[in-house]
Amino acid sequence: MNLLMNPPGSWNESIQQLKLAWQAGRFPQALLLTGPTGIGKKQLAMDLVAFLTCSNADKRPCGTCFNCKMAYEPGASDHWLVPLIIDSDDRKKKEKVDEATSEVLNTVIPNPYHSGLIPSTASIYVDQVRFMEDRLSLKSTGVRAFIILEADAMNENAANALLKRLEEAPPQTYFILTCSSRHRLMQTIQSRCMPMQLPPLTAGEISTILAACGHQSVGADLLGMSMGSVGKAMQCIEMDLDTTILRAEEFLSFVAGKQWSPLFFSMDEWFSKETDPAVYFLEVLAVLLEDGLRKSSGVDLRLPTRNGGGGAHYSPDQVSRYVGVISEAQNRIIDRRGSVSMILQTMALQFQS
Numbered sequence: 568m569n570l571l572m573n574p575p576g577s578w579n580e581s582i583q584q585l586k587l588a589w590q591a592g593r594f595p596q597a598l599l600l601t602g603p604t605g606i607g608k609k610q611l612a613m614d615l616v617a618f619l620t621c622s623n624a625d626k627r628p629c630g631t632c633f634n635c636k637m638a639y640e641p642g643a644s645d646h647w648l649v650p651l652i653i654d655s656d657d658r659k660k661k662e663k664v665d666e667a668t669s670e671v672l673n674t675v676i677p678n679p680y681h682s683g684l685i686p687s688t689a690s691i692y693v694d695q696v697r698f699m700e701d702r703l704s705l706k707s708t709g710v711r712a713f714i715i716l717e718a719d720a721m722n723e724n725a726a727n728a729l730l731k732r733l734e735e736a737p738p739q740t741y742f743i744l745t746c747s748s749r750h751r752l753m754q755t756i757q758s759r760c761m762p763m764q765l766p767p768l769t770a771g772e773i774s775t776i777l778a779a780c781g782h783q784s785v786g787a788d789l790l791g792m793s794m795g796s797v798g799k800a801m802q803c804i805e806m807d808l809d810t811t812i813l814r815a816e817e818f819l820s821f822v823a824g825k826q827w828s829p830l831f832f833s834m835d836e837w838f839s840k841e842t843d844p845a846v847y848f849l850e851v852l853a854v855l856l857e858d859g860l861r862k863s864s865g866v867d868l869r870l871p872t873r874n875g876g877g878g879a880h881y882s883p884d885q886v887s888r889y890v891g892v893i894s895e896a897q898n899r900i901i902d903r904r905g906s907v908s909m910i911l912q913t914m915a916l917q918f919q920s
């Protein structure tokens with residue numbers, strides 16, 4: 568779904584401004600797309616590249632010309648700077664960088680809303696900026712557009728090299744930067760870009776995008792968990808939210824009855840040794856507990872079909888303590904500080920008292 572041609576309602580104004588700027592010949596040469604993860608910044612960046620580079624004068628983007636196709640082609644890595652995990656020898660070789668970039672694009676382009684595809688330890692290196700410079704030094708008569716994905720992953724050298732380029736951008740050249748945490752991006756880079764802050768999506772907008780991606784009729788709990796992010800909604804589908812809620816409820820009922828052996832047995836069955844479903848389970852468990860507080864203070868529930876029942880038997884103090892215990896367990900699982908099974912058991916026992 569092309570977000571430039573069919574923008575979600577809450578983005579409409581920003582998108583219209585960009586189109587008007589283009590018509591007036593004032594399209595920003597450096598554009599910084601910011602906003603929560605999973606709302607569609609990558610998709611919009613690709614749609615913008617197609618829009619800017621399309622060779623069809625009558626209908627832009629036409630979706631069929633060579634440039635439009637290249638905007639969504641994982642093999643066409645030349646106009647992308649993406650965070651890579653690559654060793655210091657390889658990052659100096661263009662073919663190695665191209666290969667690593669295409670590998671990332673092979674996962675990212677088919678799933679532009681997915682937020683977990685680029686590891687947090689990956690970086691954009693100065694060599695990648697230099698390869699982009701090499702491309703820019705070639706003569707060109709057409710429009711060139713580059714996407715700098717998760718620009719806050721640039722290391723300092725890369726950011727300084729890019730800054731120079733942004734200060735003296737060649738004509739007909741556009742840079743589209745995306746990032747979800749703007750405070751991590753160098754202030755000097757930010758000051759060179761036109762910022763475009765994209766808001767979280769409404770439940771209706773998420774449903775529309777999910778339907779376009781083949782997920783029809785999603786439930787109220789899934790929309791509540793998504794917090795305005797399509798990526799988050801897709802994670803809920805992938806992880807099977809409904810089953811996870813049942814497990815979280817079962818967990819709370821075992822804990823209330825101090826039925827430790829059946830609880831430990833069930834948790835081993837649910838997760839075996841897998842970390843992702845266990846981390847997701849803990850997230851749902853925390854939301855379930857917090858919904859009890861949300862209900863008593865009249866705030867919208869995130870799991871409306873459960874009606875705040877999960878946390879109903881606990882005081883606000885208990886809920887905040889348990890949520891802390893849950894968050895600690897999540898971090899321990901993510902950092903692999905012990906087996907999933909041991910970490911969950913230790914956490915469950917902290918629910919006593």
Ligand SMILES: [Zn+2]
Pocket residue numbers: 620621622623628629630631632633634635
């Ligand atoms: Zn085209």
